[in-house]
Amino acid sequence: MDRAALPFVAVIALVITPLIGVGAISLHYLFGVIVPYVAALIFFAGFIMKVVNWGTSPVPFRIPTTCGQQKSLPWFKHSKLENPVTGIQVIGRMFLEVVFFRSLFRNLKPEIRGGPRIVYGPTKWLWFFALMFHWCFFIIFFRHLRLFTEPVPGVVTFVDRIDSMFQICIPPIYLTDLGLLLGITCLFLRRVIVPQVRYLSLPSDYFPLFLIIGIAVTGMLMRYVIRVDIIKVKELALSLAAFSPKVPQGIGVIFYTHLFLVCVLAMYFPFSKLMHLGGVFMSPTRNLANNNRIVRHINPWNPKVKLHPYEEWEDEFRDKLLDAGIPVEKKG
Amino acid sequence: MGESQGLSALLQKKRADIITRWAGILVDSYPSGAHEFLSNKKNRFANPVGYTIAKEIAAMVDGLINRQDIDSFSSSLDKIMRIRTVQDFKPSEALAFVYQLKGVIRECLDESLSDAEVRAGLEELDAFTDALGLLAFDIYVGCKEQLYQLRVDEVKRNTYMLVKRAKMLVEGPEGDQGSRNLV
Amino acid sequence: MAKTPSPQELWNIDHKPPKKWWMDLPLNIRPGNFSYPAKPQILKELDMPNPRPWSPLDEDWKLPPNWKEIVLEGIRERLDKFRTFKVFMDICVRCGACADKCHFFIGSGDPRNMPVLRAELLRSIYRGEFTKAGKLLGRFGGARELTVDVIKEWFHYFYQCTECRRCSVFCPYGIDTAEITMLGREILNLLGLNINWIMEPVRNCFKIGNHLGIQPHSLKDMVDFFIDDIEEVTGVRIEVPFMKKGAEVLFVTPSGDYFADPGTYTFMGYLMLFHEIGLDYTMSYYAAEGGNFGLFSSNENMKRLNAKIYAEAKRLGVKWILGGECGHMWRVINQFMDTMNGPADFLEVPKSPITGTVFENARSTKMVHITEFTSDLIKHGKLNLDPSRNDHLKVTFHDSCNPVRAMGLLEEPRYVIKNVCNNFYEMPEDTIREKTFCCGSGSGLNNDEFMEMRMRGGLPRANAVQYVHDKHDVNTLACICAIDRAALTTLMNYWVPDVTVYGVHELVANALVMKGEKKRTTDLRQMPIPGMEDAEDV
Ligand code: HEM
Numbered sequence A: 001m002d003r004a005a006l007p008f009v010a011v012i013a014l015v016i017t018p019l020i021g022v023g024a025i026s027l028h029y030l031f032g033v034i035v036p037y038v039a040a041l042i043f044f045a046g047f048i049m050k051v052v053n054w055g056t057s058p059v060p061f062r063i064p065t066t067c068g069q070q071k072s073l074p075w076f077k078h079s080k081l082e083n084p085v086t087g088i089q090v091i092g093r094m095f096l097e098v099v100f101f102r103s104l105f106r107n108l109k110p111e112i113r114g115g116p117r118i119v120y121g122p123t124k125w126l127w128f129f130a131l132m133f134h135w136c137f138f139i140i141f142f143r144h145l146r147l148f149t150e151p152v153p154g155v156v157t158f159v160d161r162i163d164s165m166f167q168i169c170i171p172p173i174y175l176t177d178l179g180l181l182l183g184i185t186c187l188f189l190r191r192v193i194v195p196q197v198r199y200l201s202l203p204s205d206y207f208p209l210f211l212i213i214g215i216a217v218t219g220m221l222m223r224y225v226i227r228v229d230i231i232k233v234k235e236l237a238l239s240l241a242a243f244s245p246k247v248p249q250g251i252g253v254i255f256y257t258h259l260f261l262v263c264v265l266a267m268y269f270p271f272s273k274l275m276h277l278g279g280v281f282m283s284p285t286r287n288l289a290n291n292n293r294i295v296r297h298i299n300p301w302n303p304k305v306k307l308h309p310y311e312e313w314e315d316e317f318r319d320k321l322l323d324a325g326i327p328v329e330k331k332g
Numbered sequence B: 001m002g003e004s005q006g007l008s009a010l011l012q013k014k015r016a017d018i019i020t021r022w023a024g025i026l027v028d029s030y031p032s033g034a035h036e037f038l039s040n041k042k043n044r045f046a047n048p049v050g051y052t053i054a055k056e057i058a059a060m061v062d063g064l065i066n067r068q069d070i071d072s073f074s075s076s077l078d079k080i081m082r083i084r085t086v087q088d089f090k091p092s093e094a095l096a097f098v099y100q101l102k103g104v105i106r107e108c109l110d111e112s113l114s115d116a117e118v119r120a121g122l123e124e125l126d127a128f129t130d131a132l133g134l135l136a137f138d139i140y141v142g143c144k145e146q147l148y149q150l151r152v153d154e155v156k157r158n159t160y161m162l163v164k165r166a167k168m169l170v171e172g173p174e175g176d177q178g179s180r181n182l183v
Numbered sequence C: 001m002a003k004t005p006s007p008q009e010l011w012n013i014d015h016k017p018p019k020k021w022w023m024d025l026p027l028n029i030r031p032g033n034f035s036y037p038a039k040p041q042i043l044k045e046l047d048m049p050n051p052r053p054w055s056p057l058d059e060d061w062k063l064p065p066n067w068k069e070i071v072l073e074g075i076r077e078r079l080d081k082f083r084t085f086k087v088f089m090d091i092c093v094r095c096g097a098c099a100d101k102c103h104f105f106i107g108s109g110d111p112r113n114m115p116v117l118r119a120e121l122l123r124s125i126y127r128g129e130f131t132k133a134g135k136l137l138g139r140f141g142g143a144r145e146l147t148v149d150v151i152k153e154w155f156h157y158f159y160q161c162t163e164c165r166r167c168s169v170f171c172p173y174g175i176d177t178a179e180i181t182m183l184g185r186e187i188l189n190l191l192g193l194n195i196n197w198i199m200e201p202v203r204n205c206f207k208i209g210n211h212l213g214i215q216p217h218s219l220k221d222m223v224d225f226f227i228d229d230i231e232e233v234t235g236v237r238i239e240v241p242f243m244k245k246g247a248e249v250l251f252v253t254p255s256g257d258y259f260a261d262p263g264t265y266t267f268m269g270y271l272m273l274f275h276e277i278g279l280d281y282t283m284s285y286y287a288a289e290g291g292n293f294g295l296f297s298s299n300e301n302m303k304r305l306n307a308k309i310y311a312e313a314k315r316l317g318v319k320w321i322l323g324g325e326c327g328h329m330w331r332v333i334n335q336f337m338d339t340m341n342g343p344a345d346f347l348e349v350p351k352s353p354i355t356g357t358v359f360e361n362a363r364s365t366k367m368v369h370i371t372e373f374t375s376d377l378i379k380h381g382k383l384n385l386d387p388s389r390n391d392h393l394k395v396t397f398h399d400s401c402n403p404v405r406a407m408g409l410l411e412e413p414r415y416v417i418k419n420v421c422n423n424f425y426e427m428p429e430d431t432i433r434e435k436t437f438c439c440g441s442g443s444g445l446n447n448d449e450f451m452e453m454r455m456r457g458g459l460p461r462a463n464a465v466q467y468v469h470d471k472h473d474v475n476t477l478a479c480i481c482a483i484d485r486a487a488l489t490t491l492m493n494y495w496v497p498d499v500t501v502y503g504v505h506e507l508v509a510n511a512l513v514m515k516g517e518k519k520r521t522t523d524l525r526q527m528p529i530p531g532m533e534d535a536e537d538v
């Protein structure tokens, strides 16, 4: 728990900052325009730099982790997605990884329940909540496009419609809002409750969790409790997107809090483990085909090494080889 | 063991408690990052140590309740000690859990301790626990000795053909038969 | 007088480990849990840095005075050379999916054996020295300072990873702790921190041609013993071609098969098979070693040893190469050989001279696994097999880590086994195939001074064998790896003494009916085959 305390305090401080900055000393332009632009700049520049930096290191060896039958003789059923040999199969494998967290799904644990029968227990919580969290996060992110576009593209409206299908109250509750909150809360609880995971967690693992919880809570407050003027928010968003920022009067301070936390997340992103978003696509154990014996992989820095060539070897052992009647290249 | 029926019944009543605490002592002897993992006793294949602790401790507690003689404990004790011998424990640390049973039982029987019959039974149980400790010690030393033997055997096996060739050179082809024993 | 402490109080003294976080845990190095350092002479012969006598038990490890610079430069260089290193350092989310997948953690409970923490040992230094965030946040950001104690910790834990890649299977990003261990060992090499059990075989293999450093003429004698033994068992006298120019196939197998019991029987198995199908092959004394302990030391050393195979294939003028049963050897062949020492354009795409099958899957590397080759023979009915000779064996199969997780060789050995044995039982699903448990002795840790650790690390594997032993009376553990044949034998002796370890081609040879053979009454180990003892009288 000690390692979670500091990040918690940090996020509280981050929540308070715009409350003071906007609520008390009216720095609307700073929090509505400057911080978002800086954050966007840092995010995109940082993200690109990181990916380019990864990209500048070569992949000297083709080392996929193979998780199924290789392609060999025709009567052995090749496991195309677990042990891909073509580009298409690799894409299939990556698709399962990125969209369904295939590897995480492997986390089944056999259990013995009453007697020697083995049952594969549902210890897939990590997979389930991680998937729930990520999908909800993605859809929410996608839905936000309605604020930055005019007219709003059909898909965005469509997703919005589906997401808010359940008319429990006015305004309709988004399923993804609940999913995000539930997912991330469970990921957090898992981190503090499961001692093994708590043991290996760093403060920097708690920080994004608290931050995203903060974003989700302020977002939901804004939508369901302390309403803000959505027209004005859209005005601001569009003006930011058009690079002619204008800050409309009278948007509630809760909005600035939400926005500020998002900005912090964006600025933090490129320098943190959240870069797994980019990294998962660049991981050489997953994104390469197991076709090493079919197509030669080139190592750009293939080292020059000192060898022990046959001729030297024969020179060293010639007498013994001859004595034993073993054929040699040179007799003497 | 002796005659104290009353104690057996009491132990039976507290069976679950005793097992949990005694197994808990074993789990506690591992580094703190591993406790949850080891306490999850259901995963026989993902977690053989935890599974073995849970299963064999329960078997031994049942043995105590049913007043089985000490030989019937050796298989359970062997399973646990065989693991602890190859882990990062000093001999005393590897063995301590056996003696800690005394404390476990006293904790579990707290209210009944004033009862004279129970106290007499406890004394017997203490003596029995000491005997268990000695048995565990034998097993521990046996395992260590086996490890040394395995080291020697393996080195011999790894150079099996070398030894065979060396023998051949010294003794001629007849010397061959003996080295088969290394198998 | 003080009150006598209760038994409770007495026994609770000092037996609980400290509840410390891993960054604060002390290092516990003691006999039985580390491997002996490499001898200085050996490092010298391999031109490796800082040869000197030292011991992990000493306070002073005799590091070079500028060790810190060397390490940081070593990390920097490898970050620039390996994308894996950069990406794996940056993206771990510490979700813990890998934490309980390592056999060393399962067997020891030592948190620093969780793959994620093994990687954090290095990652924390990477953060502290190479990232701004780490420099800024310090421990809060999971960073720490590079000290001699950290180096000691690396040595201890990077030589407690068998590079089995089980953790990598479960990681959502495929983070491969084996890769981090390999890089960690390369960096330790720069300081002269390496273990003898790896460096001596590397040196022997480099200078002489096999792990034990057996000279060619002695190797020849040994092969002659095999020929005698085979004749004794089968009545057939075979020939074993070595250094034969113009043969069709070069056969390379781990040298453990020449001298280590029970690998020797597997070796006899290959020889009998090749004789029976009339394969035009040769072996080499120069490239006598398929195994490659260079893999466990550095990519350069791996390349130096592996280079011999192609060189010898070229000198002898063979058409393609056949490889014997070995685990890490096949990781090298499948994932590294062609890249390091190819292209093998002087060879032809492997084609079985017996069945005509072309091994398209080895089109570029030109090297075929013996179980691929034998499955093809069996499929085409080229072998006369009598599996009933193996009826006294109830067989299970141990998937070696490398053929599975660095290649995907799953069905071939099973197909062969099922054709030569009538009783085959799989171990539980989560302990085989891509989730297979390591023997606990891989990556050069199969030395005898490391025995306690090996028995711990092998516990999950042994435990699964125990299960099929109890349930199906399994008494035979088949495998396709030379290290396994040696290490699993010891492991079984400790945990499941009724189970014996066999190579797959030993089982093949036992079932193989050879032309002109006498009635078989014993198996290759010259043990009577139950039910066949009295066959002689018939
Ligand atoms: C906008 C992009 C993304 C964000 C903001 C994000 C955020 C996060 C966060 C905060 C965690 C930590 C959860 C925790 O600590 O318990 C996490 C974990 C994880 N992320 Fe992402 N992620 C993103 C994209 C992805 C993608 C594309 C993948 C595809 C594989 C992915 C896979 C995972 C997995 C498997 C976990 C482990 C769950 C855990 O740690 O409990 N994420 N992600």
Ligand code: SF4
Pocket (backbone or CB within 6 Å): C091, C092, C093, C094, C095, C096, C097, C098, C099, C115, C116, C170, C171, C172, C173, C174, C175
């Ligand atoms: S499974 Fe992968 S991401 Fe998760 S803790 Fe392990 S190495 Fe890190």
Ligand code: SF4
Pocket (backbone or CB within 6 Å): C101, C102, C103, C104, C113, C114, C115, C118, C160, C161, C162, C163, C164, C165, C166, C167, C168, C177, C178, C181, C438
């Ligand atoms: S590669 Fe194997 S031994 Fe190494 S950390 Fe991963 S699971 Fe453990």
